[in-house]
Amino acid sequence: MKTNQLPTETAANRSKWPLSRFGLEVNNPRWWFEIICIALVYFAVSWLVAKIIVSNVKAPSPVWPGAGFNVGFLLVWGRSRWLGIFLGTLYLNLHRNWLEVLAPSLAASAGSTIGSLITVSLILQFTRTKYPFNQVHHVVIFALCSIFSGTIFQTVAGITAYIVTERYVWENFFNRLFLPWWIGDSVGVLIFAPLVLTWLRSHQHTPIKSWINWEVLTALTSLVFVGYLSLYDSQPLEYLLLPPLLWSAFRFGAKLTTLLIMLVSMTASVATAYRFGVFYKAITQGDSLLLLQIFMSVIAMTTMITLAIVEENRKANMGLQRANADLEQRVLDRTSDLRQSESMALELAAKAEAANQAKSTFIANMSHELRSPLNAVLGFSQMMMRAKNLATEHLESASIINRSGDYLLTLINNILDLSKIEAGKTTLNLQTFDLEHLLDDVEDMFQLRAINAGLNLVFERDPNVPHYIYTDEIKLRQVLINLIGNAIKFTKNGSVLLHVTNINTPINESIYIEDPSNPKLILNFSVSDTGVGIAAEELSELFVSFSQAQAGREKQEGTGLGLAISRRFVQLMGGDISVTSELGKGSTFQFQIHAQLGKELVSGIIDKRRALALAPDQPNYKILVVDDKPVNCQLLVKLLTPMGFEVQEASNGQEAIAIWDRWEPHLIWMDMRMPVMDGYEATKYIKSTVKGNATAVIALTASVLEEEKAIVLSVGCDDFIRKPFREQIIFDALAKHLGVKYIYENIQHHKHEIDFPSEILLTSENLKVMPDSWIMQLYRASLEADKNIVINLIGQIPESETFLVRSLTKLARNYQFEKLIDLTEPLLSTHIE
Structure with missing residues (x-):
């Protein structure tokens, strides 16, 4: 939707509009129309929220839509429409409290107006656009400005005005007044400002052929069904509302998606106000409305980031199409004298290479933009849970954030794994490992879950199955976890059995082979259960991405990617998966892999206890953290400094080189993607010197591509760690490369008995x-x-x-x-x- 641009202010304009320096265009009919619209919309939605929600919860609303409408309208029509905000908020305050509180009403209205102007000004300053939802980093800036700028000012101004006039009291200022008011305004901006911008200014348009088609009906039906279970029937399934919203973001565009986010959020708020649903149940158990506000913020941010990723990918595809068109024309112009067959071959080769490069770029960008924010979410939530003086309520909230982040990371990893497979970027990471130890680990992982479900979990292996094999341990472990986890999930009583056999000739383990081109073993894995079974007509669709059998759809769990990814992994290892099943009696999944004998490994015991501090009598270790994202630097600084390390920061490769040359740190945590000078060039420079060879450099990257590790190590990095990481991985890496010793949470040591009963x-x-x-x-x-x-x-x-x-x-x-x-x-x- 196009809007008229305001003319640049000149001396002639100022004389024509004497109040223009204050943004008052009193002679402009359009300006008055937009002022009245803003005032009426703010009053209407705020009056409804106060009537429906505030009057029932007897506390500030968990979401204040008016704050979002104010920010959205100012971004659409310009900051000169601030008078509409002032009039709307003033009329609402007077309507609710009448003339006896005129002074605080004026102060609160002024605070809301100034706060909205602050938020909008910062968004425009840092994004340089009035529609900050086409790029992921613009969405992040919008969220930070919405939460940590004007909403704080307008909250403090409003509360202070009423406290000064003795309408409120100072008692419990932070918990009962400031915190719910501020978070309610912030959530309102996150949800309703995108709605206004998308419907009034968005150039994105995803046509829907018909509202009566299976995709739209399935998405809406799943939202209604899960919403009923969680927001009315109090089932803890609220985050299962996220997959249909992501589906909408990918398939139906920004307008429908922002509308669905608003409907879900307001439904959750109204249900809670009328004492229904999982969030009201949480409140009755002692939790605050913060859980509801976290839920609304998570679905809004995740879906808006997904919309931005979709738009970035759309623009990249358009650019690729234009580049392909240009390339085709050049090929035709420059090879007109060549044979037609040669011209077609060159054109197809160029297209294939461009498409493959586009997929690789998309995977890299997806990995970096999604995993980097999750690194901060998981990292800081872990640090909060380490704090011993944290209130129980906040500790539970941090735990919820950490679990939700883990779940979101699992979804992202599944999608990225599938993207890597389709782009041809997934390869085998061959190594020798202990097969019996892997099976024992998987059995231990699921044993307690099976016992709690009343199931008998049995692992069997034939005597001729070798102890050590040579193949991809990580992919084999993932396949077993997917199959056994599904078997336990869909089995109500009875047992789950894993049987491993070697279907080749008997093996002499004294002779081991590590030659990928010459497989000597074919191992068969069979996972059987006595569960609900799968209908015959559903078996053909079982390994299709995003597809689930009837039992999976009834459970309302999972993404439909586990079996599809498992089959691709097994095919990479030289085999395939088959399934036999009978409804009501159970299912059997069977797969084979090609492997080789591996030589016996001698591995030390890994101490998995939590490190508390550096052990005494050690050097003063100096660590340099290099990352262009301040939040990632802050995470490592707060993690390492309390342990006793001396830490400094750098935001790019040039700063890192300068600090390294002057300060001579023992180890550098190096981000690889940075402006000015990236981590590759900085590492090359440091490692090209004699002094630099004494400094350990460990790459920290959000990339999931296997070839990225080889590139990073080739430029001189000593190790490679992916984001998001666990704190134990950081401490283990420091111990590995610097010989650091720690004081652990429990100093008693006991021998691990593994290889005997x-x-x-x-x-x-x-x-x-x-x-x-x-x-x-x-x-x-x-x-x-x-x-x-x-x-x-x-x-x-x-x-x-x-x-x-x-x-x-x-x-x-x-x-x-x-x-x-x-x-x-x-x-x-x-x-x-």
């Missing part, structure tokens, strides 16, 4: 680390043969007692309660009557 060596003495009351409970649970209680008691054993945990868990899994009774009885002789 630990329950044989378990004695009553091992149980003395636990209190007598715990031993008595274990004894009684063993007498009653109650496996669930025994497993819960094992969960109370300290993490450092690995040997005891593994031993008791194996006894409980195998229902060997007689052995548990024999172990506990000698310790309870004085307590049993």
